[in-house]
Amino acid sequence: MEVLNNARPPHLPWRMMSHKNNRPTPIDVPADVTRRGLLQGFGAASLLGALAACGGDGDTSAARGSAESHGGPAPADGGVPGYPVPGTPGATQRRFAHPGLLHTEADFQRMRAKVAAGEQPWLDGWNRMLTSGRSHLNAWPRPLATVVRGGAGQNFAQMYIDIARAYQLALRWKISGDTQFADRAVVFLNAWSSTLTSIIGNADRFLAAGIYGYQFANAAEIMRSYEGWAATDLARFQQMMLNVFYPLNHHFLVAHNDAEITNYWANWDQANLASMLAIGVLCDRVDIYDEAVGYYKRGAGNGAGLQAVYHVHPGNLGQWQESSRDQGHCTLGIGLAAVFCEMAWNQGDDLYGYENNRFLAGAEYVAKSNLRDATGAFHAMPFLTYVNKHGVASGVSPAGLGHLRGVWEIVHHHYAHRRGIAAPWSARQAAQLRPESDGGNGDQLGFGTLVFTRDAPPTVGRPTGLTARVRGSQVVLSWWGSTGAVSYTVKRSAQAGGPYTTLASGIVDLMSFTDTDVRAGQVWHYTVEAIGTAGDSHASEEARAALSPELLHRSAAVEVASALPGGLLERLADFSMCARVWLHSVDTWARVFDCGSGPRRFMMLTPRSNTGRVRFCITTVHGHNLQVIEGPAALPTGRWVHLAVTLSGTLGTLYVDGVAVGTHPLMTLAPCDLGEITQGWIGRSQFTADPLLNGRVEDLRVYSGALSAADVAALAGQ
Numbered sequence: 217m218e219v220l221n222n223a224r225p226p227h228l229p230w231r232m233m234s235h236k237n238n239r240p241t242p243i244d245v246p247a248d249v250t251r252r253g254l255l256q257g258f259g260a261a262s263l264l265g266a267l268a269a270c271g272g273d274g275d276t277s278a279a280r281g282s283a284e285s286h287g288g289p290a291p292a293d294g295g296v297p298g299y300p301v302p303g304t305p306g307a308t309q310r311r312f313a314h315p316g317l318l319h320t321e322a323d324f325q326r327m328r329a330k331v332a333a334g335e336q337p338w339l340d341g342w343n344r345m346l347t348s349g350r351s352h353l354n355a356w357p358r359p360l361a362t363v364v365r366g367g368a369g370q371n372f373a374q375m376y377i378d379i380a381r382a383y384q385l386a387l388r389w390k391i392s393g394d395t396q397f398a399d400r401a402v403v404f405l406n407a408w409s410s411t412l413t414s415i416i417g418n419a420d421r422f423l424a425a426g427i428y429g430y431q432f433a434n435a436a437e438i439m440r441s442y443e444g445w446a447a448t449d450l451a452r453f454q455q456m457m458l459n460v461f462y463p464l465n466h467h468f469l470v471a472h473n474d475a476e477i478t479n480y481w482a483n484w485d486q487a488n489l490a491s492m493l494a495i496g497v498l499c500d501r502v503d504i505y506d507e508a509v510g511y512y513k514r515g516a517g518n519g520a521g522l523q524a525v526y527h528v529h530p531g532n533l534g535q536w537q538e539s540s541r542d543q544g545h546c547t548l549g550i551g552l553a554a555v556f557c558e559m560a561w562n563q564g565d566d567l568y569g570y571e572n573n574r575f576l577a578g579a580e581y582v583a584k585s586n587l588r589d590a591t592g593a594f595h596a597m598p599f600l601t602y603v604n605k606h607g608v609a610s611g612v613s614p615a616g617l618g619h620l621r622g623v624w625e626i627v628h629h630h631y632a633h634r635r636g637i638a639a640p641w642s643a644r645q646a647a648q649l650r651p652e653s654d655g656g657n658g659d660q661l662g663f664g665t666l667v668f669t670r671d672a673p674p675t676v677g678r679p680t681g682l683t684a685r686v687r688g689s690q691v692v693l694s695w696w697g698s699t700g701a702v703s704y705t706v707k708r709s710a711q712a713g714g715p716y717t718t719l720a721s722g723i724v725d726l727m728s729f730t731d732t733d734v735r736a737g738q739v740w741h742y743t744v745e746a747i748g749t750a751g752d753s754h755a756s757e758e759a760r761a762a763l764s765p766e767l768l769h770r771s772a773a774v775e776v777a778s779a780l781p782g783g784l785l786e787r788l789a790d791f792s793m794c795a796r797v798w799l800h801s802v803d804t805w806a807r808v809f810d811c812g813s814g815p816r817r818f819m820m821l822t823p824r825s826n827t828g829r830v831r832f833c834i835t836t837v838h839g840h841n842l843q844v845i846e847g848p849a850a851l852p853t854g855r856w857v858h859l860a861v862t863l864s865g866t867l868g869t870l871y872v873d874g875v876a877v878g879t880h881p882l883m884t885l886a887p888c889d890l891g892e893i894t895q896g897w898i899g900r901s902q903f904t905a906d907p908l909l910n911g912r913v914e915d916l917r918v919y920s921g922a923l924s925a926a927d928v929a930a931l932a933g934q
Contacts, residue, residue, distance in 0.1 A: 496508060679744045
């Protein structure tokens with residue numbers, strides 16, 4: 217039996233001192249848009265909150281001190297506020313599809329047809345389940361009133377074994393039609409729902425509530441349509457999920473066991489997100505479902521979508537948050553995030569595609585990390601230094617390299633066969649594990665070869681998601697490949713729509729190309745063609761790149777606490793922001809601008825930081841990886857001051873009155889690395905405890921590309 221040990225190292229306490237004033241303030245968030253037309257109008261996002269934190273007020277708590285040492289606002293140690301209290305009825309405007317978690321009725325029809333016809337690899341997947349030892353009628357449930365995971369008296373294996381039996385018996389019924397298996401699955405579900413009252417232990421109790429919560433809900437979701445399961449028994453099972461599992465899921469995502477927010481690795485959040493989403497569907501609780509989706513998109517913890525995939529490298533390789541920890545937990549996280557996305561997909565929400573398929577970027581990174589190249593060595597991976605509460609990491613951890621876990625079929629078949637997006641590294645992982653088992657360890661339901669395999673699309677599609685980012689004196693292209701393509705060709709043109717000139721052909725590995733044959737003043741239009749086995753080509757949409765700065769936005773006069781236009785910054789690598797500022801007083805941690813998504817990811821400019829100096833900074837991990845440019849002093853009061861921040865490649869520069877007052881030569885973060893920018897404020901901080909700017913802002917400008925020193929001086933002199 218393999219059970220991953222998520223216990224902390226001895227020197228890292230679970231519980232840390234909280235900021236006494238860290239109180240969330242709810243804000244309105246627009247309703248989410250569902251993926252499928254038939255579900256339009258049913259979804260609504262949970263209310264999310266701006267986390268209150270401040271900078272430089274003299275607080276000496278442990279949580280605050282961690283942030284101050286990196287020069288940024290204090291990281292919040294809460295979660296996403298505004299969540300419903302357990303037991304509150306959900307909204308009624310949406311109807312969930314049933315069965316609609318990991319498997320729909322259409323999925324079961326596919327499985328039945330493929331197994332009955334003896335088609336591969338479905339038949340091998342079916343036979344693997346039949347030989348698992350947990351899909352037979354020779355066992356009876358062993359329910360517990362109290363399940364313990366972590367600490368003395370652990371007995372949680374007893375629960376996950378029975379969950380695996382209930383799930384596999386349910387699958388046997390749906391695929392074979394034999395009601396003996398349905399009847400026995402009901403026995404397991406009823407035994408536990410009439411007995412279980414609590415899950416306890418150390419912090420690992422949250423893992424139990426998460427992993428086994430989503431698994432239990434899936435077994436019940438399959439069985440809810442069985443006539444032999446009484447409505448009163450289903451209702452009792454739903455109450456067990458709401459009363460035993462959901463409160464732990466909810467508490468963890470809100471409070472993180474009272475720890476500093478980066479203490480817990482991605483899989484902790486992901487387990488509880490999967491359980492919460494599954495319970496929402498099983499219990500027809502829209503509020504709980506929306507809570508999970510809202511957290512995945514905008515939550516503060518390491519398992520939220522943008523935090524789990526810490527950074528996306530060229531070619532859409534997404535560095536996984538646990539890659540510097542060990543590979544067993546990386547693959548666990550991939551499995552948990554995949555089931556979360558699959559369950560949401562079956563309810564009409566495309567979280568697989570969130571932020572340009574960000575989850576796939578992370579899955580491909582983990583898959584490639586754990587595969588060997590032609591020489592037999594593990595692949596060398598790009599790595600951006602990762603910093604969190606536990607310290608600094610500079611590379612992929614060798615611990616567990618080559619780890620095998622049966623979680624790859626779900627990833628490969630969604631992207632490659634359902635969507636036509638190539639997932640080559642996930643495909644190689646799936647191939648070496650086919651047919652997948654459940655691993656026998658309770659970490660995943662398993663049998664992905666049987667339940668997730670789909671036929672490949674009949675034709676090669678076109679590449680998608682092409683980006684062209686200007687970084688210094690070059691343009692970096694990245695794209696998603698097409699299922700069935702054998703190579704890719706990169707082309708460019710000086711005008712939209714062509715004619716195009718070929719820059720590179722025969723690209724087969726990294727879906728990226730860097731154009732260095734550029735100079736200032738040029739505007740290029742790029743496209744990528746997928747080449748099929750018959751020599752047929754399929755072109756992507758066009759991406760544009762301007763090699764000289766272009767004005768994207770200008771406001772002559774700006775109200776303090778007004779918002780920047782949405783979508784203005786997310787695509788920018790090289791950029792410039794300029795403004796004129798008149799200060800009546802220079803207050804510590806006031807903002808000229810502050811853009812991002814709360815404490816986790818932001819970039820801001822303050823007239824006076826806690827060091828007493830004007831500062832620009834950007835971070836993607838709650839201030840732990842803060843990249844800072846400071847001037848020699850705070851901004852003056854009582855006169856107009858011209859400010860500008862530019863980024864060219866990795867050179868960041870801060871200007872005051874047309875003169876460079878600070879630089880950062882290795883600034884690896886750019887606005888495009890922030891992901892979705894949910895807040896873009898002028899004269900206001902994202903942290904509600906910070907003061908408003910006591911002054912005025914005029915002539916605010918945002919450019920794509922970096923203005924030259926001469927350009928900035930000319931603007932300052934106007």
